[in-house]
Amino acid sequence: MSPVSEMLCRRRLASAESAAAHTLADLRPGQRATITCYGSEVEASTSRRLFDLGLVPGTEVQMVRRAPLGDPAIFRVGDYEIALRRSQSAGIHVETIR
Amino acid sequence: MTDGCHGGSGPTTTADSGLTRFALVGSPNSGKTTLFNALTGLHAKTGNYPGVTVSKFEGRTRLDGGRSVLVEDLPGTYSLDPISPDEQIVVDILDASGDADRPDAMLVLLNATTLRRSLGLLAQVAQTGLPICVVVTFADDLARRNGRLDMAAFSRALGVPVVAVAAGQRDGVAELRRLMAGHRSWSRPVVPPPTDAAEVPAWADSVLSASDYQLPEADERTRRIDAVLLHPVLGTIVFLLVMFTFFQTIFTVAAPLQDYVETFFGWLGELVAEHVHLGWLSAFLSEAVIGGIGGVLVFVPQIVLLFVLIAVLEGTGYLARAAFLMDRVMARAGLEGRAFVALLSSYACAIPGIMATRSLPSARDRLATMMGAPLMTCSARLPVYILLVSLLFAGEARIGPFNARGVVMFALYFFGAVAAMLAAAVFKKFTSRGGPMLPFYMEMPPYQVPRLKSVVAEVWTAAAAFLRKVTTIILATTVVLWVLLNLPLRDDATVAAAGVDTTDNSAVSAYVLNNSYAASIGRAMEPVFEPLGFDWRINIGVLSSLAARETFVATLGQVAAAEDPEDPGAALAAMRVDDRPLFDVPTITALLVFFMFALQCMSTVGVLRRETGTWRWPLIAFSYMFVLAWTMAFIARTVVSAFG
Numbered sequence: 225m226s227p228v229s230e231m232l233c234r235r236r237l238a239s240a241e242s243a244a245a246h247t248l249a250d251l252r253p254g255q256r257a258t259i260t261c262y263g264s265e266v267e268a269s270t271s272r273r274l275f276d277l278g279l280v281p282g283t284e285v286q287m288v289r290r291a292p293l294g295d296p297a298i299f300r301v302g303d304y305e306i307a308l309r310r311s312q313s314a315g316i317h318v319e320t321i322r
Numbered sequence: 323m324t325d326g327c328h329g330g331s332g333p334t335t336t337a338d339s340g341l342t343r344f345a346l347v348g349s350p351n352s353g354k355t356t357l358f359n360a361l362t363g364l365h366a367k368t369g370n371y372p373g374v375t376v377s378k379f380e381g382r383t384r385l386d387g388g389r390s391v392l393v394e395d396l397p398g399t400y401s402l403d404p405i406s407p408d409e410q411i412v413v414d415i416l417d418a419s420g421d422a423d424r425p426d427a428m429l430v431l432l433n434a435t436t437l438r439r440s441l442g443l444l445a446q447v448a449q450t451g452l453p454i455c456v457v458v459t460f461a462d463d464l465a466r467r468n469g470r471l472d473m474a475a476f477s478r479a480l481g482v483p484v485v486a487v488a489a490g491q492r493d494g495v496a497e498l499r500r501l502m503a504g505h506r507s508w509s510r511p512v513v514p515p516p517t518d519a520a521e522v523p524a525w526a527d528s529v530l531s532a533s534d535y536q537l538p539e540a541d542e543r544t545r546r547i548d549a550v551l552l553h554p555v556l557g558t559i560v561f562l563l564v565m566f567t568f569f570q571t572i573f574t575v576a577a578p579l580q581d582y583v584e585t586f587f588g589w590l591g592e593l594v595a596e597h598v599h600l601g602w603l604s605a606f607l608s609e610a611v612i613g614g615i616g617g618v619l620v621f622v623p624q625i626v627l628l629f630v631l632i633a634v635l636e637g638t639g640y641l642a643r644a645a646f647l648m649d650r651v652m653a654r655a656g657l658e659g660r661a662f663v664a665l666l667s668s669y670a671c672a673i674p675g676i677m678a679t680r681s682l683p684s685a686r687d688r689l690a691t692m693m694g695a696p697l698m699t700c701s702a703r704l705p706v707y708i709l710l711v712s713l714l715f716a717g718e719a720r721i722g723p724f725n726a727r728g729v730v731m732f733a734l735y736f737f738g739a740v741a742a743m744l745a746a747a748v749f750k751k752f753t754s755r756g757g758p759m760l761p762f763y764m765e766m767p768p769y770q771v772p773r774l775k776s777v778v779a780e781v782w783t784a785a786a787a788f789l790r791k792v793t794t795i796i797l798a799t800t801v802v803l804w805v806l807l808n809l810p811l812r813d814d815a816t817v818a819a820a821g822v823d824t825t826d827n828s829a830v831s832a833y834v835l836n837n838s839y840a841a842s843i844g845r846a847m848e849p850v851f852e853p854l855g856f857d858w859r860i861n862i863g864v865l866s867s868l869a870a871r872e873t874f875v876a877t878l879g880q881v882a883a884a885e886d887p888e889d890p891g892a893a894l895a896a897m898r899v900d901d902r903p904l905f906d907v908p909t910i911t912a913l914l915v916f917f918m919f920a921l922q923c924m925s926t927v928g929v930l931r932r933e934t935g936t937w938r939w940p941l942i943a944f945s946y947m948f949v950l951a952w953t954m955a956f957i958a959r960t961v962v963s964a965f966g
Contacts, residue, residue: 277400277763291649292557303437303438306766307646
């Protein structure tokens with residue numbers, strides 16, 4: 225492993241201590257929410273990647289649409305759109321914006 | 323000049339290792355490939371990274387003052403915290419201190435419309451200590467969507483040179499070349515950007531606000547198109563229509579082009595036969611060499627069309643939507659939507675398809691997709707299918723309102739895909755034993771009008787790769803087979819002694835073929851294939867198709883030409899075994915089904931060996947597909963025979 229990736233691998237990200245009221249997976253199309261933290265069940269490498277993808281705590285996310293077959297769903301994160309499966313979106317805790 | 327440490331270059335040329343190396347670094351959808359093509363044109367070399375087999379794209383570009391430099395297009399990545407082999411490559415190259423192949427400088431591409439996220443990657447690559455020039459792409463898109471970025475302020479805030487390039491405009495690329503010429507004097511940030519999770523967002527915010535950055539609005543055009551293309555009903559209909567049109571185009575548009583190629587090689591063969599008077603040499607050149615090359619080149623129009631369509635689907639952004647729509651279906655096979663892209667590429671050829679599995683972050687997904695990919699109907703199966711289906715149905719035959727040949731073709735493509743999915747699902751089940759789940763995510767890029775230059779470059783690379791394969795493996799196989807089919811040489815006395823009329827050319831040809839080395843091999847294989855209705859002549863074709871499936875057609879052409887050189891197609895139809903036509907309906911069906919499932923392609927075996935790093939998987943793939951092919955062909959033959 226290279227020094228840079230070793231350093232990046234040591235990054236610690238906030239994870240929830242208790243079950244969340246809401247996750248990204250609960251959002252309906254058009255609904256907005258702010259990311260609070262990652263679920264404690266989420267692998268550390270996964271949460272680091274979600275972070276690098278811009279799914280950063282404090283960021284506003286909008287659910288855009290679900291695939292016709294029910295999964296995955298497209299989310300608008302700041303300036304771009306990303307498709308996530310329920311297995312990932314359910315690990316991202318949010319506070320919905322009314 | 324420090325030259326010659328890597329062999330192969332003469333004293334008059336500079337070894338590549340002596341040139342300044344620039345690495346293109348960026349996330350997927352950052353416009354990396356477009357910039358790479360703009361810098362290097364069609365002179366890019368494709369190869370592989372040592373050890374792993376991630377494709378390596380490298381090319382030269384000439385800077386102001388005539389100096390040549392190397393540009394390397396690194397695989398797209400979102401992070402230097404790698405979770406896939408592609409990403410590992412980027413880390414290894416950028417962070418390998420003391421390596422001769424380490425780039426001298428980086429061109430880091432930041433998509434102006436996804437700038438906030440892209441800054442995170444920039445912060446990470448800055449840790450490698452290599453000089454950085456930031457290339458802002460899609461600045462025209464940013465302006466169209468009412469976003470804003472002050473390039474000069476952005477450059478000051480980052481502390482590195484910044485240049486904006488826009489699709490189709492030369493100014494940006496010219497400016498970039500000027501900057502590249504002076505890479506030794508690029509400014510560096512006074513304080514390197516942070517990578518700590520707590521500091522990165524604040525750093526990105528401060529850079530963006532210092533650069534007067536205005537977030538682009540959601541792309542209205544993309545939103546409207548998505549409303550249709552991702553609509554539960556409309557989107558599904560469009561998806562099926564797109565895929566159906568895909569294949570209809572390949573068959574209807576390619577046909578006249580193929581006729582031209584066929585006519586040309588027919589003329590060339592006659593020309594050679596006319597001017598070369600030494601009997602066996604004339605036959606060797608016109609039948610084995612020219613016939614072999616022509617018999618494969620005839621499919622280049624189809625391959626080019628296929629890659630044009632794939633490049634256009636990719637360039638517009640529809641391929642990501644197709645992956646989004648298909649993800650749930652692929653998930654059934656334990657795969658993900660992006661495996662759909664690898665499987666779709668396998669429609670062209672299993673080799674790029676298998677190589678496309680590298681974009682899958684999960685090693686298990688990659689393996690499962692690779693085991694299924696060779697079952698997709700690759701373009702090499704096309705000539706075989708076309709020949710067999712044309713024997714099965716007359717050109718004007720119809721099933722309902724559709725052309726019968728077209729319907730059978732569609733069915734072959736469809737069931738090939740189903741078989742590939744099932745195989746992948748089975749392998750995914752067998753290989754999944756614990757291990758962490760890798761996350762699934764996929765960026766949905768805004769729709770774009772595909773760039774002509776990118777499409778041309780992509781098609782060129784694909785066609786060139788196919789042609790390289792033709793001139794090596796397929797031509798060699800055709801030549802070896804011609805030798806097997808025509809040797810040992812018989813003089814007239816031997817032929818006459820066997821009771822054959824030496825003035826009857828086709829009788830002599832038949833005698834030579836019946837007593838050739840190939841005939842012995844074909845006869846030895848008969849016990850294996852007899853239950854499928856194949857005789858030794860078909861066996862020769864099946865054996866030869868191991869080198870590449872399309873060789874089957876060339877070989878059958880030779881077998882037929884040996885009997886009636888005037889009209890090989892009719893000759894095939896007229897070939898008889900015992901008292902029935904050799905190519906009767908049950909046998910053609912069995913052959914079609916056999917080719918649908920069998921791994922009759924040594925190039926695929928080679929790529930599997932390279933990609934998995936062991937002989938185990940290609941051996942497993944070859945064996946399971948042979949057993950599957952034989953069994954399914956036997957069942958198909960039995961069923962078709964029963965219904966007469």
